[in-house]
Amino acid sequence: MRESHHRDLKPRVQTDFKSELKQESLAFAMLGAASATVQVQQGMALPQALAGIFANSNATPQARGAIQDIAYRAMRQLALSELLISYMAEKAPDPMVAALLSVALPLIVPVDGSPAPYEAFTVVDQAVTAAGSHPDIARAKNMVNALLRRFLREKDVLMEEALENPEAKYNYPQWWIDAVITAYPKQWQQVLEAGNKAPPLTLRVNARRTSVQDYLARLAEEGMEAQQIGPSAIRLAKPVPVLQIPGFAEGDVSVQDAGAQLAAPLLDVQPGMRVLDACAAPGGKTCHILELADVSxxxxxxxxxxxxxxxxxxxxxxxxxxxQPAEAQSDAWWDGQQFDRILADVPCTASGIVRRHPDIRWLRRKSDTRQLATLSAEILDNLWKMLAPNGKLLFVTCSLWPQESEAQAAAFAVRNRATRLDAPGQLLPLGSSEQDHDGLFYALFRKDA
Incomplete structure (x- = not known):
């Protein structure tokens, strides 16, 4: 890729522009997704970028869904799109123009093998309309039209050449690809490919309110195909908006990855125990623990x-x-009473949930691993002193990198003379029917009396 096309160049653009396009149009959704893409390239997480766009545009629920879908598609093909643009444009387009092209190309050729969601000519037409509606890039609408039409004419040749580039083929930074190959030499391709697929919608059945079998029967009555994939886990065959999930608002089920549902049972909580969930937000594991037992x-x-x-x-x-709002590496908030169980879902690079958060690969840097591992070690050592004798601490991380997972667990056990108990270790996100979960790591420790 020519230096002028490099993604680290981050000129500021007008991302808070209020469009006059009709919200039900594809052009409106593409413009919103392009604005989100630019903000990710400037260092903002995609959910935060989308939240700002939704609030600024007062988008309808349908428009929000379309913007989000297109933005997530763009993240999963960003390296390929950027390389294709560099082939076709002699000079790097302005950031917003490049972003608009980067959301258009995946709509024409989804590399995950799924059918294109729109006709190619519709995508081109609506991309040009979107460009013409934005004051920063209206002058570039002819270029948008020319580049996309050229892509349609030369698609096979351009794609063949681009897919010889590893970053474009797998849609990750080269350092990320190298790290996965080093850590998982036999499964690296499966891991990378799974990270480019949309995750399934997995539910956790609330045992206090219903059973897995009863809830499956309820779904069948609603005409929703699903299957049980864990003790409390049900995967829907077709994802639907959260508010359309039967019984969700009433608390019958929650949305939670199948791998994440292993945490609460591993803690083996019993009624009356004092339990700490460190780094708890957004609360999926917190609630699962409370569903299993009456604990403090x-x-x-x-x-x-x-x-x-x-x-x-x-x-x-x-x-x-x-x-309790407080940092897990601090004890200033602690009253001195020890906990019987501690769940330590520590900060990490989140490399194991990249299919759920495809922007992470473009936001992280190789050096983040070392910095976050250092912070996590500090947190674990701090929490250990809060654990009662014979208590258990479950170390969880959503990372694929051994430095943040197995190496961290082994070093922690040595430093603190902790007894390590049986736990799953590294769960690889392979995208198969049996392992269709996030890339989590589990290590369980007991503090001997």
Missing amino acids: LTALDADPKRLQRVQENLDRLQLQATL
């Missing part, structure tokens, strides 16, 4: 705003916990 639970998180999400989940499920 403290949910800790450094971000008070994220704790609001925990409270919303508790309210929906009619559960109670003590919410």
Whole structure:
């Protein structure tokens, strides 16, 4: 890729422009997705970028869904799109123009093998309309038209050449590809490919309200195909908006990845125990613990705003916990009473949930792994002193990198003379029917009396 096309160049663009396009149009959705893409390239997480766009545009629920779908598609093909653009444009387009092209190309040729969601000529027409409606890029609408039409004419040749480039073929930075190959030499291709697929919609059945079999029967009555994939886990054959999930608002089920549903049972909580969920937001594991037993639970998180999400989940499920805004590496908040169980879902690069958050690959840097592993070690050592004798601490991370997972667990056990108990270890996100879950790591420790 020519230097002039490099993604690290981040000129500022007008992303808060209010479009006059009709919200039901594809052009409106593409423009919103392009604005989100630019903000990711400037360092903002995609969910935050989308939230700002939704608020600024006052988008309808249908428009929000379309913008989000197109933006996530763009993230999963960003390296390929950028390389294709560099082939066709002698000079790097302005950031917003490049972003608009980067959301258009995946709509024409989805590399995951799924059918194109729109006719190619419709995508071209609506991309040009979107460009013409934005004051920063209206002058470039002819270029948008020319490049996309050229792509349609030369698609096979351009794609063949681009897919010889590893970054474009797998849609990850080269350092990420190298790290996966090093860590998982036999399964690296499956791991990379799974990260480019949309995740399934997996539900956790609330055992306090219903059973897996009864809920499956309810789904069947609603004409929704689903299957059980874990003790409390049900995967829907076709994802639907959360509010369309039967019984969700009433607390019968929650949305939670099948791999994440292993955490609460591993803690083996018993009624009356004192339990700490560190780094708790958004509260999926917090609520699962409380569904399993009547315990006194403290949910800790450094971000008070994220704790609001925990409270919303508790309210929906009619559960109670003590919410504590504080950093997990600090003990200033602690009253000195030790906990029987501690769940430590520590900060990490989130490399194991990239299919759910495809922007992560473009936001992370190789050096982040070392920095986050250092912070996580500090958190684990701090939490260990809060654990009662014979208590258990479950270390969880959603990373694929051994430095953040197995190496961290082994070093922690040595430093603290912790007894390591049976736990799944590294779960690889392979995208198969048997392993269609996020890339989580589990290590369980006991503090001997």
